Amino acid sequence: MTHVEIRHAMDPVSARQLDTAGLREAFHMGDLFRSGEIRLVYTHYDRMIVGGAVPAGEPLVLDEVKPTGTASILDRREMGVVNVGATGTVSAGGESWEMGRGDVLYLPMGAGPVTFAGEGRFYILSAPAHTAHPARLVKLEDAKKVKLGSPETANERTINQFIHPEVMQSCQLVVGYTQFHGGSVWNTMPAHVHDRRMEAYLYFDLAEEARVFHFMGEPSETRHLVMKNEEAVVSPPWSIHCGCGTGSYTFVWAMAGDNVDYRDVEMVAMEDLR
Numbered sequence: 001m002t003h004v005e006i007r008h009a010m011d012p013v014s015a016r017q018l019d020t021a022g023l024r025e026a027f028h029m030g031d032l033f034r035s036g037e038i039r040l041v042y043t044h045y046d047r048m049i050v051g052g053a054v055p056a057g058e059p060l061v062l063d064e065v066k067p068t069g070t071a072s073i074l075d076r077r078e079m080g081v082v083n084v085g086a087t088g089t090v091s092a093g094g095e096s097w098e099m100g101r102g103d104v105l106y107l108p109m110g111a112g113p114v115t116f117a118g119e120g121r122f123y124i125l126s127a128p129a130h131t132a133h134p135a136r137l138v139k140l141e142d143a144k145k146v147k148l149g150s151p152e153t154a155n156e157r158t159i160n161q162f163i164h165p166e167v168m169q170s171c172q173l174v175v176g177y178t179q180f181h182g183g184s185v186w187n188t189m190p191a192h193v194h195d196r197r198m199e200a201y202l203y204f205d206l207a208e209e210a211r212v213f214h215f216m217g218e219p220s221e222t223r224h225l226v227m228k229n230e231e232a233v234v235s236p237p238w239s240i241h242c243g244c245g246t247g248s249y250t251f252v253w254a255m256a257g258d259n260v261d262y263r264d265v266e267m268v269a270m271e272d273l274r
């Protein structure tokens with residue numbers, strides 16, 4: 001079963017008016033991982049699709065997704081899959097990849113229906129594409145690593161870049177995940193924005209009672225959303241996207257938009273945050 005929800009894009013002036021429930025309705029994406037289901041959110045932010053597939057032993061096939069207007073999801077799109085569960089298999093275009101926890105798979109435009117099987121919990125990201133680059137399974141050891149932050153500012157972390165120009169080619173998807181070093185809990189601080197690309201975060205590896213306070217909004221109008229394990233949030237291009245956990249966690253970041261230049265961001269000075 002494939003469940004699809006539409007998320008319209010919002011401008012920054014309207015977003016300033018929202019209360020907590022309104023903010024969650026517009027930007028928070030919970031309940032993506034249900035046993036035996038594929039659950040997708042089709043966003044109008046660069047038409048990025050964000051979702052989860054949990055086969056729980058029974059294979060699940062992702063094929064037609066009505067809002068794309070094509071017979072099969074990958075007819076005019078590319079896809080990134082991150083396994084945040086136990087080992088499973090993803091198959092498409094006559095090939096199969098065994099995915100361990102933390103592995104990332106890139107599937108190109110034209111790969112056909114995608115089958116998810118085994119014990120994986122598959123986080124799905126898909127954006128429109130214009131050409132087919134080779135499919136590739138990327139393991140953590142093959143990801144490009146960027147170390148940022150320090151223990152003194154509780155933001156010491158490694159950014160693992162998987163679907164990224166320095167590792168492999170894609171059309172517009174850029175995907176990776178960030179891991180923290182002991183005791184650090186702040187992600188993406190100092191904060192930044194990038195009007196050319198939207199971004200989505202999936203928080204995972206959180207303990208049951210732990211939460212991440214995710215900050216969003218224009219730098220001068222910040223708001224927060226309280227995030228549980230395996231919940232995602234969409235960041236409009238005009239918004240900061242950073243967070244602080246009450247415990248340790250990992251998060252998948254993914255972008256789509258006008259370029260694939262990870263470093264093309266505008267840093268926000270601390271004195272400009274409100």
Ligand SMILES: O=C(O)C(=O)C[C@H](O)C(=O)CO
Binds near residue numbers: 178189194199241
């Ligand atoms: O911890 C970080 O900093 C990040 O992971 C930042 C994201 O990757 C990002 O926002 C990329 O634009």
Ligand SMILES: [Zn+2]
Binds near residue numbers: 192194199241265
């Ligand atoms: Zn960013």
